[in-house]
Amino acid sequence: MERGESWAIIGPSGCGKTTLLYLLAGLRRPERGQVFVASKPLRGPRRATGLILQDYGLLPWATAAENIDLGLRLRGIDGRERRRRVMEWMTHLGIASLAGRYPAQLSGGQRQRVAIARTLALEPDLLLMDEPFSALDALTREELQGLALELAVGRGLTTVLVTHSIEEAVFLGRRILVLGHPPVSAPDVIENPGAGDSSYRAQPEFHRVVRELRQRIQGTRAVVASKGE
Amino acid sequence: MPRWLRLPTGTNIVLAGLALLLLWQVGAWLVNSSILPGPGGVLLAFPSELRRGLMGHVMISAYRVGVSILLAGAVAAPLGMVMGLNRTLYTFTAPLVYVSYPIPKIVFLPLFLLFFGLGDMPKIAMIFLILFFQVLLLVRDAAQNVRAELVFSVRSLGAHGWQLLRYVYFPASLPALLSALRVSTGTAIAVLFFVESFGTSSGLGYYILVESWGRLDYTRMYVGVLSMALLGLATYYLLDFLEARLCRWTRVGG
Numbered sequence: 001m002e003r004g005e006s007w008a009i010i011g012p013s014g015c016g017k018t019t020l021l022y023l024l025a026g027l028r029r030p031e032r033g034q035v036f037v038a039s040k041p042l043r044g045p046r047r048a049t050g051l052i053l054q055d056y057g058l059l060p061w062a063t064a065a066e067n068i069d070l071g072l073r074l075r076g077i078d079g080r081e082r083r084r085r086v087m088e089w090m091t092h093l094g095i096a097s098l099a100g101r102y103p104a105q106l107s108g109g110q111r112q113r114v115a116i117a118r119t120l121a122l123e124p125d126l127l128l129m130d131e132p133f134s135a136l137d138a139l140t141r142e143e144l145q146g147l148a149l150e151l152a153v154g155r156g157l158t159t160v161l162v163t164h165s166i167e168e169a170v171f172l173g174r175r176i177l178v179l180g181h182p183p184v185s186a187p188d189v190i191e192n193p194g195a196g197d198s199s200y201r202a203q204p205e206f207h208r209v210v211r212e213l214r215q216r217i218q219g220t221r222a223v224v225a226s227k228g229e
Numbered sequence: 230m231p232r233w234l235r236l237p238t239g240t241n242i243v244l245a246g247l248a249l250l251l252l253w254q255v256g257a258w259l260v261n262s263s264i265l266p267g268p269g270g271v272l273l274a275f276p277s278e279l280r281r282g283l284m285g286h287v288m289i290s291a292y293r294v295g296v297s298i299l300l301a302g303a304v305a306a307p308l309g310m311v312m313g314l315n316r317t318l319y320t321f322t323a324p325l326v327y328v329s330y331p332i333p334k335i336v337f338l339p340l341f342l343l344f345f346g347l348g349d350m351p352k353i354a355m356i357f358l359i360l361f362f363q364v365l366l367l368v369r370d371a372a373q374n375v376r377a378e379l380v381f382s383v384r385s386l387g388a389h390g391w392q393l394l395r396y397v398y399f400p401a402s403l404p405a406l407l408s409a410l411r412v413s414t415g416t417a418i419a420v421l422f423f424v425e426s427f428g429t430s431s432g433l434g435y436y437i438l439v440e441s442w443g444r445l446d447y448t449r450m451y452v453g454v455l456s457m458a459l460l461g462l463a464t465y466y467l468l469d470f471l472e473a474r475l476c477r478w479t480r481v482g483g
Contacts, residue, residue, distance in 0.1 A: 027381050045385050057382035061400040061478045070396065071386035102478045115382075122386070 003038075003125075006152060006159045006196060008173025010166065010217065015179040017162045021130050024160060025051050037126065047075075050124035052115050054131040058103040064110075065090065065099040068118045075122070089117040093147070109140035116144075120151060127152060127159045134165065145171055146198055153196050166217070170209045171200060178216050188216055263447055271451040278452045286436040287456055289349075293432065294421050294464060297353050298410055301360035306406045309365040310398055313372030326366065334358045335420060342428060352424040352432075356417050363416075364409040371405035372398050404476045411468035418461040433457045 001007055009017050022028040023035050026045040035042040037049065051057075058067045065086050072082040090096040093113045103111055112132055119127065132148070133141045149172060152159045163169050169176050174195045178188040190213055194205045250268045257267035312322050334355070341351035375397060383397050425434025433456055441450035473480065 022381065025381075025385050027384055044389075045387065047387060049385065051382055051385035053378050053382050056376045056378040059379070059383070059396065059400070061403075061476070070383070070388075074387045074392060074396075102481050104478065105481050118386070128385075 001158065001160070003158055004156050006161070006172060006174045007177060008161045008163060008169035008175075009177045009179065010163055010169045010213070011179030012181065012217075013164070015181055017179060018130055020179075021051075021128050021160065021162050024126075025049055025128050027051075046126075047122075048124050049126045049128060050119035050122060052112070052119050052127070052129045052132045055108070055111070055135055057115050058111060058118075060103050063100050063102055064095060064106065064114045067103070067114055068121055071118055071122045085121050086117075089121045093117045107140075108136050109144060112136065112144055113147075116148070116151070120155075125157060127157045129159065129161045131163055132161070133168065134163065141168075142201075148172065149196065149198060166210055166213050167201075170206060170213060171195060176213060178213070190216065266448050266451060270448055271455060274448050274452050275455075278449060283436065283452065283456065286431060286433050286453075287460065289431045290421060290425065290433040290457070291460060293349055293352050293425075294356060294417055294460070296349075297356035297360060297417065298464070298468075300353070300357050301364050302406060302410060304357075305361045305364035306368050306402065309368030310372045310394075310402055312365070313369040313374075313402075314398065319369075319373070326362070326369075330362050330366065334362075335423065338424060347428045352421070352429070355424050356420050359416055359420055360410065360413050363413045364406055367405040367409040368402045371402040375401045404472065404479050407468055407472040407476065411465060411472065414461055414465045414468065418457060418464070422457060433460065 009020065011017050019028065023030055024037070024042075026035070026037075026042045026049065037046055059070065062070065068086045068089060069082055072085060077085075086099075087096065090099060093116060095110060095113045095117065098106060098110060098114075103114070106114065115132070129148070133144050136144065145168060148159075151157075159172070161169070161172050163172075170192055172195060174192055176190040176192055178190065180187065190209065192209050194200050194203065194209070197203075200206050253268045257265050312318050312326075337358070338351070338355055341354050345351040345354060380393065380397060383393065388396060421432070422434040422437070425432035426438045429435050430439075433453055437450055437453035437457070441447070441453055
């Protein structure tokens with residue numbers, strides 16, 4: 001993966017998508033081989049890597065503002081600067097009025113906005129996302145996908161998105177890694193240069209790539225099925 | 230937490246208290262004997278009893294149960310947290326806890342008296358031991374049940390070692406700790422009564438059994454019983470208040 005690229009990783013359950021993401025985040029160690037991020041071997045969580053999970057990533061006992069503050073606090077940033085950045089990000093993501101609420105008092109979409117704000121407040125250069133929008137209703141999902149796109153492209157972030165949604169992979173991933181069941185089928189990469197444009201969903205190219213991706217995924221399934229017999 | 234364990238509002242408490250007093254009064258009328266005086270006489274005797282030494286007994290009882298609660302929290306909570314987090318330790322201690330949990334600890338009282346003498350020590354140790362297991366189990370399970378996603382995401386923010394304890398495992402176990410102590414208040418006071426009933430000359434248990442019941446002074450006995458009930462209620466209320474303040478997030482909707 002190159003700096004500034006946006007990748008989507010898609011594949012059936014149990015193919016190792018999430019494990020791959022945790023390896024990239026430095027939260028798990030490979031049994032063999034090494035992970036390199038920014039030309040350095042990864043030995044643990046990296047400061048400039050942000051991680052957003054599907055759910056349960058926020059501290060249930062901390063308010064939205066305290067959750068966003070946590071990463072800044074762990075980095076030893078002084079109080080005034082922290083308050084400024086927390087406020088700035090909450091305003092930016094339209095959640096300033098929810099500052100004092102606990103995660104249990106927020107909707108799924110609001111929680112993910114808090115998670116995004118918490119991660120981006122740390123100014124990462126690599127953003128890892130594990131099915132961040134899959135628990136949301138369709139409208140909220142598209143809204144947050146648009147937001148993620150805007151933020152990632154606007155900041156030149158390298159993004160890796162793990163998803164099981166074909167549309168989401170095509171909308172957000174300029175390059176899409178299709179994982180099958182190892183060792184039965186080899187991973188496959190689809191080039192998708194149209195992604196990164198907020199109006200991409202309305203273009204014929206989008207639908208063509210969606211169809212292609214669907215066929216590839218069904219292809220890996222067919223291979224699994226025939227080898228299984 | 231179950232709804233029925235939550236603290237009702239102020240007015241409801243006053244109403245419930247009044248209803249109990251009324252029930253007591255009706256009982257007194259029906260029995261019509263010196264062994265069940267009405268609440269009026271007992272409440273009137275309260276101030277003079279306080280001056281005549283009851284206050285000292287209340288203080289010593291509160292001290293015994295208070296120290297036991299603090300000790301149980303201070304010892305069992307960290308131990309439970311470590312047991313919940315360390316897989317090896319958990320595997321080794323789980324059978325031990327499983328076997329020792331159902332043993333009625335109160336039967337060790339004679340042993341404690343032999344080891345620790347007749348002072349406050351055996352009483353505090355007895356209540357401590359009973360609370361210890363309640364706290365240990367609940368905190369251990371709370372620490373163990375922290376979601377892996379939460380730990381991963383907080384680690385990805387840069388937390389490690391003691392920071393994970395402080396920001397994740399400690400707050401995750403705090404409601405379990407306070408609930409365990411609060412729910413055990415009744416048992417703690419019951420054990421307090423028992424351990425104060427012999428081998429001592431202070432405390433509410435002594436006051437009720439030796440100074441009142443033993444001397445056939447029934448009004449006084451009820452003053453003691455009422456004091457013990459109020460001690461239990463105050464302890465329960467205090468722990469509930471702490472839980473409401475420190476674990477506000479457990480009581481919000483969602």
